Amino acid sequence: MWVRRCVIRVGDLGEFGAVSRISGRLPQGASVLLGPGDDAAMVSAPDGRVVVSTDLLLEGRHFRRDWSSGYDVGRKAAAQNLADIAAMGAVPTSLVVGLGIPADLPVDWLDALTDGFRDECAVVGASVVGGDIARSDLVVLGVTALGDLGGRPPVTRSGARPGQVVAVAGRLGHAAAGLALLEAGREVPRDAGALFEAVEAHRRPCPPYACGPEAARLGATAMLDVSDGLLQDLGHLARAGGVRVELDPDAFTVGEPVAAAAKELGADPVDWVLTGGEDHALAAVFPAGVALGDAWQVVGAVVEGEGVAVRGRDVGRGGWDHFQ
Amino acid sequence: MWVRRCVIRVGDLGEFGAVSRISGRLPQGASVLLGPGDDAAMVSAPDGRVVVSTDLLLEGRHFRRDWSSGYDVGRKAAAQNLADIAAMGAVPTSLVVGLGIPADLPVDWLDALTDGFRDECAVVGASVVGGDIARSDLVVLGVTALGDLGGRPPVTRSGARPGQVVAVAGRLGHAAAGLALLEAGREVPRDAGALFEAVEAHRRPCPPYACGPEAARLGATAMLDVSDGLLQDLGHLARAGGVRVELDPDAFTVGEPVAAAAKELGADPVDWVLTGGEDHALAAVFPAGVALGDAWQVVGAVVEGEGVAVRGRDVGRGGWDHFQ
Structure with a gap:
């Protein structure tokens, strides 16, 4: 007897279904004052300054779906942005993610992507606090990370001096x-x-x-x-x-x-x-x-x-x- | 006598040339503590909380280059993110922009896009403080806006009560x-x-x-x-x-x-x-x-x-x- 496994596609969920599915998989940490679901999120910035960095990841250029799983892509996309925050000497607090996805993308892939973001954020105690979703022929990720310096000056690229x-x-x-x-x-x-x-x-x-x-x-x-x-x-x-x-x-x-x-x-x-x-x-x-x-x-x-x-x-x- | 006008393409500038060209057209306002050029930017968050929203704009889905100029696209991409910040009751302070562009995109179009971002930000006193650039077949914009609430509680979507x-x-x-x-x-x-x-x-x-x-x-x-x-x-x-x-x-x-x-x-x-x-x-x-x-x-x-x-x-x- 054959059991045909039905693949659920992102297009079956619709935009709001997809947003709600993603949000439901994302825990919100202590820095999050207002999480996903409104016009904007709100994050604690105890330092009175916020460090911010953004990256764009495009399928075919930055990753391939036949070489990397959705989970891998989520971890990598989160990691490269969180690392930019760490490189300033700051502690990452949150990510927002703009997500372009094909309608025929399996929902399992989207779930795995979300879990990848979640798990990489968990390494540093950050949270995915919001995002945007759009239909796209290829997977596109616009990821922005925020961080807090804890009162320290940022460590920029320009301070190297001879003898160091x-x-x-x-x-x-x-x-x-x-x-x-x-x-x-x-x-x-x-x-x-x-x-x-x-x-x-x-x-x-x-x-x-x-x-x-x-x-x-x-x-x-x-x-x-x-x-x-x-x-x-x-x-x-x-x-x-x-x-x-x-x-x-x-x-x-x-x-x-x-x-x-x-x-x-x-x-x-x-x-x-x-x-x-x-x-x-x-x-x-x-x-x-x-x-x-x-x-x-x-x-x-x-x-x-x-x-x-x-x-x-x-x-x-x-x-x-x-x-x- | 014919003068042939040479169209300079983004591919002629290279990644760092394009980044430097964009940065050079973007003034940095009072909220900007560290602007483009490092791993991350740093923005003032006097409130101790930061409001953040992101949107993804894709050519062919959210805009068409034959219907809108680069300048139009920049203004629109900035506007829709800045509006999300205003809708929380906050004042926008800054944008970061992830930009995917074809190598054959005329540099004039990129300049106009940048100027559109600049001018829309100027309406609210915000600045584009950083970004990322990648080669892409179509123009892709991942835009994230930050804002400050000035000590007020955020106005969310959930507070409506009968009689109002x-x-x-x-x-x-x-x-x-x-x-x-x-x-x-x-x-x-x-x-x-x-x-x-x-x-x-x-x-x-x-x-x-x-x-x-x-x-x-x-x-x-x-x-x-x-x-x-x-x-x-x-x-x-x-x-x-x-x-x-x-x-x-x-x-x-x-x-x-x-x-x-x-x-x-x-x-x-x-x-x-x-x-x-x-x-x-x-x-x-x-x-x-x-x-x-x-x-x-x-x-x-x-x-x-x-x-x-x-x-x-x-x-x-x-x-x-x-x-x-």
Whole structure:
């Protein structure tokens, strides 16, 4: 006997049905003074200032539904915005999400997306407080995160000064290694060990959120989250501070997933570490001599000059691979 | 002698060029503590609470580039978000914008879009404080607005009580009339008087922003902005408050553009007034006897019961036109 499983599509729910279904899956935390369902939400901003960042994620450009589940996409979309808040030294309080979805999207996918947002927010104690839904040919996510600085000054990109040290927290190169495996068409099943970890890192970044406010308390003078690749992002930091950043490539730990993927594909693991984006590690500059916790790894120094150098050689605009 | 005008496309600027071009056109107001260019922006939230709302606008669904200029789209995208903030009784402070654009989009269009955002924000003293840019086949806008309540409680949708009055501020039916003209394929040149005004109303809503905080000060018990049509939106308000809303269709002023378009197309102008969205008028409920300013027009009453009625007849889920 065959049982035909009926797939419920978002179009069957209608706009208000979809909104209500999403809202019903989203717990509201302590910062939320008014949650979803009105013209706007209201969030606590005890600091008297609010930190805000937004990102747009487009299907086919930032994620693929055949490579990532709805849950993965929700976690990743939340993570990359929450990481921007942490990179200011702030604690994320809330997200709002503008969601474009095809009418034939299975409701299960929407539920999983919502749960991904919920679970990534739970890591930092934030909540999805509101959103908007529209019909779209492809999945589109407009995500905005708010955060609170707890009375601290924000850690911007521009405060690096000669004599200070550059440190990183979080994974580097993992997401790039995983993406390379997917792009190469490798089948990477769940039991593939480090290779599967790399692919999972592409699907779900794991930003070191707590290191953001920690860095601020430790006296970080500049910080950013690594979204376009360490060399490129440190280029912004160097330019904003009017300084030069010199990196020691031997100071980086190459993660096991990165090493395994490099071996599998015959690639250079350090290339992914230095140029891979989407892990949303934090890179920060500290005064020399500050005792950093275990999460931070000193990888370079700030000196007079401009640009970014690896082992003394300038990184060009084209990036690291141009001078290998 | 022919001069060939070279069209510069967004793809020629690159991502950072486009970001820098946009940022350069955006003045930063008094609420902005840190503007574009870092991982996140920082905005003043003197109230200790922040009001936040987001909308997604998609080319082909919410606007058409052959019907609206870049400037129009910018003004409209800003307006509909700023109106959500006003509808809570708050004063908008800032916007962030996630922008998906095709590489072949003329830079002039992007400049005009930016100027539209700038000018609509200037109406309320808000600023575009940050954003994100991505390549997309169609223009996509994820817009988030923040606002400050100045110590007042928010005016939600749920506070309407029997015995109170329903009032509206701002235009109703204008945008719907203009859209109907465009959909009917009417050429409506700049010298077409009221017909052109209707089309312009579709392109650029004109929300009565100041009426939001004013309503809060006058003691409004419920409020929302009319984005889906007055009947449908008042249905949300009735449901949220557990009350019934009774409207008097003769109490509405039918604007000249609405009347002219109705005559042109043989349509019922009151239908547009009651069901047309996108003008972003404000609808609010006040205790009986409150002296309302000239901007507000009393159009109905709150009574015991449920749903929305026009001249005593229930408005069904299908809307007004089902019982004409």
